[in-house]
Amino acid sequence: MNIKELFDHKKTVYSMEVFPPKKADSVDAVYNTLYGLRGLPVDFISVTYGAGGSEVQKHKTAEIASLIKKEYGIEPLSHLTCVGSTKEDIVDTLKELKAIGVQNILALRGDMPAEGTPSMAFAHASDLAAFIKETDPYFNVAGACYPECHVDAKDLDEDIENLKKKVDAGVTHLTTQLFFDNDIFYAFREKVEKAGITVPITAGIMPIVKRTQVERTVAMCGASIPAKFARLISKYSESPEALNQAGLSYAVDQITDLVANDVRGVHLYTMNNVETAKYITQATESLFKSVNKL
Numbered sequence: 001m002n003i004k005e006l007f008d009h010k011k012t013v014y015s016m017e018v019f020p021p022k023k024a025d026s027v028d029a030v031y032n033t034l035y036g037l038r039g040l041p042v043d044f045i046s047v048t049y050g051a052g053g054s055e056v057q058k059h060k061t062a063e064i065a066s067l068i069k070k071e072y073g074i075e076p077l078s079h080l081t082c083v084g085s086t087k088e089d090i091v092d093t094l095k096e097l098k099a100i101g102v103q104n105i106l107a108l109r110g111d112m113p114a115e116g117t118p119s120m121a122f123a124h125a126s127d128l129a130a131f132i133k134e135t136d137p138y139f140n141v142a143g144a145c146y147p148e149c150h151v152d153a154k155d156l157d158e159d160i161e162n163l164k165k166k167v168d169a170g171v172t173h174l175t176t177q178l179f180f181d182n183d184i185f186y187a188f189r190e191k192v193e194k195a196g197i198t199v200p201i202t203a204g205i206m207p208i209v210k211r212t213q214v215e216r217t218v219a220m221c222g223a224s225i226p227a228k229f230a231r232l233i234s235k236y237s238e239s240p241e242a243l244n245q246a247g248l249s250y251a252v253d254q255i256t257d258l259v260a261n262d263v264r265g266v267h268l269y270t271m272n273n274v275e276t277a278k279y280i281t282q283a284t285e286s287l288f289k290s291v292n293k294l
């Protein structure tokens with residue numbers, strides 16, 4: 001199924017992200033995650049590609065996407081980065097994805113390596129998106145966006161100008177980088193609309209349930225921490241159980257507010273944590289049912 005149809009027919013789409021483990025010998029973890037998630041009311045599941053620079057992950061993405069579709073009957077969204085890839089590499093991956101029935105791709109540039117400049121057949125995700133559409137119109141292409149501005153862009157206005165190029169290249173929906181402050185998302189959504197971008201934007205939400213996650217997540221994506229959230233972290237940081245509960249409640253509150261403010265989608269960064277994904281999904285299920293009149 002083309003994921004675009006989900007956005008055409010639903011007011012608010014609910015999706016999740018899983019990732020292949022970094023090491024080959026722990027690959028079972030993601031299979032256990034998917035087994036644990038079975039039966040949850042999720043519209044599609046995305047699978048990351050080589051995030052964190054892992055080669056093992058790259059080879060597993062298509063396999064896991066195929067499993068999501070065949071074993072669990074859920075539509076997969078397969079991430080694909082283009083840093084360091086040749087056109088031939090991408091054509092081979094497209095053939096592989098089509099052969100296993102994966103139609104939806106999240107086209108990404110990927111992070112530039114810390115040292116050296118990789119060969120760049122594709123400078124930006126927009127080039128990859130255009131190439132996928134040109135190579136085989138079978139594919140539906142999605143893209144990423146950054147409410148707090150991508151680190152390489154001069155400012156948010158420039159980043160949104162570039163985002164428009166990605167959408168003009170054929171991207172049918174956008175998923176945001178995670179954020180903890182809904183007001184930042186609403187301001188971004190308004191700016192994006194003013195720039196003439198009309199595709200649905202789905203909000204990336206990551207529940208923070210462990211102290212170690214806080215520094216790692218902020219260092220990785222630069223999301224700002226609103227005072228309300230900082231207070232929760234500092235208040236409960238000595239009690240893992242309390243922090244887990246506070247983090248879950250904060251994410252549920254974020255989603256409740258987003259759905260009430262007509263967000264087109266919520267994308268849960270599960271971190272392969274079944275308990276967290278189950279809790280959030282069950283706590284918010286009635287909201288999605290209500291707006292989608294199910």
Ligand code: FAD
Nearest residue numbers: 048049051079108109110124125144150152153159162177
């Ligand atoms: P781009 O859209 O190419 O943007 C990168 C920079 O280039 C921005 O500053 C932008 O303003 C600028 N730019 C974009 N297009 C143009 C243009 N046409 N002309 C001039 N400038 C332009 N990484 C992984 O390795 N694997 C994953 O699976 C993965 N999944 C992700 C999922 C989501 C939802 C998000 C938000 C990020 C994900 N990432 C992943 C991280 C992502 O690869 C990095 O953030 C990367 O640095 C940028 O990728 P992009 O596709 O957003 O790049």
